[in-house]
Amino acid sequence: MTLPFSDLPGSRERQLQRQYNNPLFSEQQRTITLAELKQVQDEDLAQLSVFSKDFQALFKSATKLAENVQSDVILKIKEDADRLFEQASCLPGDLSSAKDSLLKLIAVIMKAVKHGAGDDPKALSELEQETDARAMHLELMKVPLVVDMLNPNSFINPDNLAATMLSVDLDELSAGLRLFEIDQITQLYNDAETLMRECAEQGHDVSPAQTRLDMIAKALHQA
Numbered sequence: 495m496t497l498p499f500s501d502l503p504g505s506r507e508r509q510l511q512r513q514y515n516n517p518l519f520s521e522q523q524r525t526i527t528l529a530e531l532k533q534v535q536d537e538d539l540a541q542l543s544v545f546s547k548d549f550q551a552l553f554k555s556a557t558k559l560a561e562n563v564q565s566d567v568i569l570k571i572k573e574d575a576d577r578l579f580e581q582a583s584c585l586p587g588d589l590s591s592a593k594d595s596l597l598k599l600i601a602v603i604m605k606a607v608k609h610g611a612g613d614d615p616k617a618l619s620e621l622e623q624e625t626d627a628r629a630m631h632l633e634l635m636k637v638p639l640v641v642d643m644l645n646p647n648s649f650i651n652p653d654n655l656a657a658t659m660l661s662v663d664l665d666e667l668s669a670g671l672r673l674f675e676i677d678q679i680t681q682l683y684n685d686a687e688t689l690m691r692e693c694a695e696q697g698h699d700v701s702p703a704q705t706r707l708d709m710i711a712k713a714l715h716q717a
Contacts, residue, residue, distance in 0.1 A: 504538035
């Protein structure tokens with residue numbers, strides 16, 4: 495039976511797609527039932543509804559800000575905008591318009607914060623560092639694997655991390671490895687190598703995953 499996966503799935507459904515009938519995952523993980531898929535899809539739609547309400551409330555609050563509003567209020571709005579942007583990346587459907595609006599709001603807030611910093615060199619330096627860090631983070635949040643790993647309710651865990659990393663596109667794998675320290679990459683490589691050997695011994699063709707194992711090894715040597 496072919497399961498009715500969504501065309502634009504949420505983060506957790508995307509992980510179910512990776513696991514489905516994939517011999518790199520355990521039998522329990524690769525066996526996805528229609529009921530399990532439906533439950534995740536329903537939960538994602540419920541989260542999407544909450545997101546929509548929070549999104550509208552945020553912009554309603556932002557439009558009511560006075561010119562002399564206190565900095566803590568502005569920073570709270572920025573914090574909420576950051577949170578909603580990450581949440582949008584985990585949800586199903588095309589939320590590109592909402593994410594663009596959130597980025598524009600964050601840009602306006604950062605401009606106001608920079609203006610408030612005046613000529614304070616320390617404050618300006620910290621803002622510049624934060625801006626650079628945010629730019630890097632936003633770039634990584636375009637990568638499905640990164641989004642799925644950072645999702646607070648992620649289905650990716652230590653038990654299926656190696657299988658997941660051996661199943662994604664090379665560009666996703668490259669970006670995902672940037673989240674790891676050298677000891678984590680070492681553990682990932684050892685787990686992935688063991689997993690591939692065990693799958694091969696069980697008669698599964700794991701040759702497509704060899705390129706990914708090689709990339710993990712390269713990242714380990716370059717770390």
